[in-house]
Structure formats: structure tokens, C-alpha cells
Amino acid sequence: MASIKPSVPKGTRDFSPAEMAKRNFIFDTIKTVFRKYGYQQIETPSMENSNTLLGKYGDEGDKLIFKILNSGDYLSKVNPEKLTTHNSQLIAGDISEKALRYDLTVPFARYVVMHQNDITFPFKRFQVQPVWRADRPQKGRYREFYQCDADVVGSNSLLNEAEFVLIYDEALSKLGLKDFTIKINNRKILSGIAELINKADQIVDMTVAIDKLDKIGLEGVTKELLERGFTEENIEQIKPIILLEGSNDEKLLSLRTVLATSAIGLKGCDELDAVFHYLESFIMQNGKVELDITLARGLNYYTGAIFEVKTNEVQMGSIGGGGRYDDLTGMFGLKDLTGVGISFGADRIYDVLEELNLFPEATSQTTQILICPFDAECEAYALPLLQQLRNKDINTELYPAGAKIKKQLDYANAKAVPTVIIIGGDEMATGLLTVKNMVLGTQEKLTIENVLDGVIQGS
């Protein structure tokens, strides 16, 4: 067999043990919080039938979907004349019937419709699985990455919205973040503004522009609105709204005045009011909630609340987002099922925790004790201790006899094992084992009983 210089496809990654421990810390924390709020995990297949995915993400999205070549003689189904057209797009449907999921939302909608008779609504599910996109890879953008979503469908209670704020707050606080903002807006308020300026049909253009306020400033937004066909007068009306200052309640009050003539705008204010009212009953941890009228994220999709989360500790794009949608399952024939959901940006959260040095040092994912024997006799002597430590649920390894102690200690260091027990002839003769604290560099002599007792106390 010829030797191949090994590599991974561009945009994909291996995760080392150290990286996996950190990733698991993030995913386990988020999953625990999802469960605490009554969300239950599902998984869907990595591949879906192409007709489940295609047409759901726009033309650009379709191009980014990874298609799976049919097995066997995949060309046999292609009309030879069609093949001579050399038209990749035309022929793709004949040679590929399955594709890799592009997100977790469409497969979830498919799941709900397919299993609607087995599901008790409201259905609160979470899902943590990889997705694939044939995007051009760049810093922070991968072709395979995990999404981490929670959604509830079949309940229009705004308590769900409030609880998603609490979920963000609890999960991110548990991950160690000290200062972050959960921005919230409501599509109906954006509709109200568009209505107000008589541009209801241009709501997308309007929101795409004002969504950039953070990045390009008021001048930039003005320029973009003009380019998109809004008048100076429109802009004069929009400006004071998107520049609203003050507390959430103050902003809402101003909005009610401005949107007084727009039924849908007022409805949006009522919904936000209800969410804020729910939140008053809860004590939040490290997050704060901020009404941000410029927030629009995936507007065509959301019909009510819109969420976005930003850390205030480091420079970083949003680390979470979501919102309410009213017809997600319509594409699969189940109409009028309302839902609301959020997503955590795991890769970005990873980078934030790394930058802030928030990953816990020792975790249950790593070896806690390494036993280092001088030789085979010492190895045999160590076996009962090995079992006793494991019986106490201590992650313990015995380095197989035959290696120098130096090499064994290097192994412990490389694996960040905090405690090493060295067993040589002296140790066996006296029954006093050499116990090395690899973090402090100290060592002491302990009996096996001492070690086992210490482990109980320490654990």
C-alpha cells in the first residue's frame, strides 16, 4: 500500500484530547442547563434526502450543501444526452439523492412533522450535532462545525422567550462569563417601523441596513438606506427610533408613542413587555438584557422575538442568537405551528473562554493519578492499588513496566496528570510510596492506606 501524506479536508478539524476536554466542558454545561429547563435531546441523521434540504436556504445556501454521490453505478440513471450537456447543476439531482445537513433547524422541522403523532406538544427539544457547509474556509469559519440548538414548538406563551433569556444567562454564567448582554428585539416592532414610514414592503432592506448600526455607525446606515431607496424623510423618521437610549422600559415607552398608529408595532411592544415582566420574577446571574431595536438577524424567518448574545469581555461576534418563527413546519405540510428557539455559538464561546483563560484546570475527563513502577516487580506490587483507586472512581493509570521514571514523569506532564505515585524497591520494602504533586513539585511518603484516605478526602 502506498504511503499517503496524511491530511484532513480543508475547513475540517481534528480535536485533540485537550481540545475535546474543553469542548465537552462547553457542551456538557449547555446540555445540563437545557435539561434543567425541560428540554430533551434528539438526534437526526447526518444525511437527509436532498428534497428535504434543497430550496430551504436560498440559492446561495443550496450551493453550500454537501451532496452525497449515489452508491454503485450512479451514472446509470443519467440520460446519456443529458450527460453530454456537462451541466453540473442539471445532473446533480440524478447522481445524488442525499445530502449532509446544513443546519439543525430544517431537520428538526422535518422531525416534528414526521413524528407529529408521537410528540406531545409543547415539544421542547435540544440538539447538539455537527453540520456541514461548503463555505470558503477562513479564520473561525469551518466546513464542519457543531450547532447547539434548543427550540420549543407548539406553545405561544412568552414565558418561553423569558426562559431562553434565563438559559443564556445560566449557561454562560456557568461557563465563567462575567459580563455579557442578551439583546432582544421583536420582528413586529420592525414591522411597525416599516409601516410607520409606509415602506412595509421594504422591511428587509430597512432592517438589513439598520442592523449594521453597530458596525458602520449612523452615517453608514443613512448612506445604505438612501442607496436602498429610502427617502431623507424616511431616514429622519427612523433615526430617533434606532437611536433610542435609556432603560428597556424607557425605550418601550418611547416606542409605544412612536408606533401609536401601528397595531403590529404595538403588539411587538406588548410582547416585549410581557417578556420583561416575566423576567422581573427571576434573579439573573451575570447577563443583562437589552432591548435593541436595530437587531434583525435572519429576519425573513422570525416573526416575534429576536435574540442575540454578545460578550462584553472580549472582541467577538455574537455567541448566540435565535427567535420566534410561526411557520417552520409549513414547508413539510404542517401549518401554523409556532416555535421559538435559540442557538449557542460553540466555536466562538470556545475562543472566548480560551482568551479569558476560563477553562477549568482539572476536569473529570483526565487522569488524576499515574502510578510509575521502576520495574516489573513494582508493577505487580502496584496492581491492587490500581484497582482500589479505580474502585473509588479515581481516573488512574499504571505506566506499564519497562520505561525509565523520567519518561513516565514526562508522560504525566504531557497529560497534565496532577498526582504521580512512584513505586521502587525502597517503596516496596518500607510500604511508604513516593507521592509527587506534579503541580506544586512537592513530594511526600505515604502508605497505601494514606493514599486511599487522602483520595477520599480530596475527591
Add this chain to the structure above:
Amino acid sequence: MASIKPSVPKGTRDFSPAEMAKRNFIFDTIKTVFRKYGYQQIETPSMENSNTLLGKYGDEGDKLIFKILNSGDYLSKVNPEKLTTHNSQLIAGDISEKALRYDLTVPFARYVVMHQNDITFPFKRFQVQPVWRADRPQKGRYREFYQCDADVVGSNSLLNEAEFVLIYDEALSKLGLKDFTIKINNRKILSGIAELINKADQIVDMTVAIDKLDKIGLEGVTKELLERGFTEENIEQIKPIILLEGSNDEKLLSLRTVLATSAIGLKGCDELDAVFHYLESFIMQNGKVELDITLARGLNYYTGAIFEVKTNEVQMGSIGGGGRYDDLTGMFGLKDLTGVGISFGADRIYDVLEELNLFPEATSQTTQILICPFDAECEAYALPLLQQLRNKDINTELYPAGAKIKKQLDYANAKAVPTVIIIGGDEMATGLLTVKNMVLGTQEKLTIENVLDGVIQGS
């Protein structure tokens, strides 16, 4: 958008919350044991470059690898004349450069070689990820399924083999299995037998036949050996060996006599002896170890120990297997790196636990308390309780106001929530909440303090 009748690709599955809770029970148990023995998790990408995978699983295997169509104008790279051949196999390499992983072993070998300068050997890794095979789907055989592997590379100590026996024992016992057999053999013993009958070049034919002893009996094996070109005399020599009875030590003793003239055969006996000797220092739980000379599994691959695990409680194929290999990374240019590994058959273990009713009733994966309010006022009254329960890390839900209590209780039942707290006008007036035990069907009146205290005691 046209409505599509939703389905999943054949051979793939959705996992519902109830199924996920059970699957997580299996995976979490196995992962915990892997970690206890010093194995650390890695993950590799779902897709690998085609040249990493192709040619590693034989011609039949290559056909079962799911290939990913190149993005964009994938036909542009294909020579038009070549296209007119209509030869699917010939053209596949031009239109597909990536494929879905077929197992975890080859990606692991690729990982080790690619990261060899960052790895401290011995490298003990585990990996739990899905793999994909374009097999014809049938009962128990899926096109997407999880593999659950642990391997150590860079250590030839037989302590590793002994520890894999212990890992099987501990993990399967923790999963609730009461009676299972960890079969062990050694490729070198099989080589010794083949040598003994002067058929070293036909070792594969020999082992494929005797591996079937369980299924087709001695007569069947004899017939197959004859068909494969073995003589009556060969069979007379093989028969007493594969029919060896007695304890592992007795079998080994007999083997040493039979294989006295075969250096490699005796080496195999020594290795097994060492593994058994290690195991004497440990107390096993519910598993027993059995030397099975007919065991051959993937012989071309293994060079030392061979493992296979069977439950004795229900009819089921092997629920685990593995062995030692001496040149796994050779295909990627890193020679002479020895390794040994095992795998758990998660889907089969799932079926076994289901049949034996061994899945735990309540798990930390489900909601423990559902609060059911009669109306919006009761909902508001319940919010602080909701937070207090969650502050105690109790998975708690509040059913949003607006549904009849009957519907709320149905929801609790469907989700198997064990405790329900009903809050109506009476409850608010008296401060005595109605607490319903959904398992026993009993109910009592408790103050909020009672509830919170009970929760502490009960948790």
C-alpha cells in the same frame, strides 16, 4: 414552497428523547470507564480525503464508502471523453475528493501519523462518533451508526490487553449486564496451528473455517476445511485443538504441548499467560474470561490478542471486539507502531438492555418536576418556586398558563415526569400546594418550604 412528505434516507434513524436518554446512558457509562482507565477522547472530521479511506477496506469496502460530490461545477474537471465512457467507477475520482468515514480506525491511524510530533506515547485515546456505510439496510444494520472505540498505540505491554478485559467487565457490569463472556485468543496461536499442519500460507482459510465452529458445528467446519483444500490429516490435527475443554489454564497447558515445535505458537501462549496472570490481581465483576481458540475476527488485521464479547443472557451476536495490531499506521508512513484496541457495539448493547429491561427509569436527562398553574395568576405565583427549584439543580418546568390541568397532566405523563405541583386558587390562598406523585398516583398538600426541603432530601 411545495409540501414534501418528510422521510429520512433508508438505513438512517431519528432518535427521540426517550431513545436519546437510553443511548446517552450507554455512551456516558462507557466513556466514564474509558476515562477511568486513562483513555482520552478525540474527534476526527466526518469527512476524510478520499485517498485516506480508499483501499483500506478491500474492494467491497471501497464500494460501501459514501463519496461526497465536489462543490461547484464538479463536472468541469472531468475530461469530456472520459465522461462518455459512462463509467461510474472511473469518473468518481474526478467528481469526488472527499468521503464519509467508514470506521474510526483508519481516521485514528491518520490522526496519529499527522499529529505524531504532538503526541506523547503510549497514546491512549477513545472515540465515539458515527460512521457511514452504504450497506444494504436490514434489521440491526444501519447506514449511519455510532462506533465506540478505545485504542492504545506505542505500548507493547500486555497490561493493556488485561485492562481492556477489565474495561469490558466494568462497563458492561455498570450497564447492568449480569452474565457475559469476554473471549480472548491470540493470532500467534492460530499461526502456530497453521504452522503445525504445514499450512502457514492458508492461515486465513483455516481460521475463517474454524471461526464458524459455534454456528455450524464440527461437521460444518470439517466440510468447509475440506472444501478449502485441507486434508483429512490436517483436520485430524486441528480437531483436538479446537475442541479443547477445561479452564483457561488447562487449555493453555494443552496448547503448549501441541504447539511445542512452533516458536510463534508458544509466543502466543506466553502472551495469553501474561494477560491471565495480570488479571489474577484484579477482581472482576460480572464478566468471565474465556480462552477461545476458534476466535479469529478480522484476522488479517490482528497480530496478537483477539477479543470478542458475548452476553449469555439473550441471543445476540457479539457486543464487542478488538485486538492487537502491529502496523496500523504503516499505511500512512509511520512504521512499527504497535497498538491494541477494543470496540463496543452500541446498537446491539441497546437491544440487549431493552430486552432485559435494564435501562434506568428516571435519569438526570428528564424533567423531575412539572408545575401546573390553573391560570395566569397562578403562573405568576409559581415563578419564584420555579427558580428556587432550578437553583437546587432540579430539572423543573412550568407549563405555560392557558391549558387545562388535564392537558398538563397528560404532558407530564408523556414526558414521564415523576412529580407534578398543581397551583390553583385554593393553593395560593392557603399556601399549601398540591403535590402529585405521578408514579404512585398519590398526592399531598405541602408548603413551598416543604417542597424545597423534600427536594433536598430526595435528591
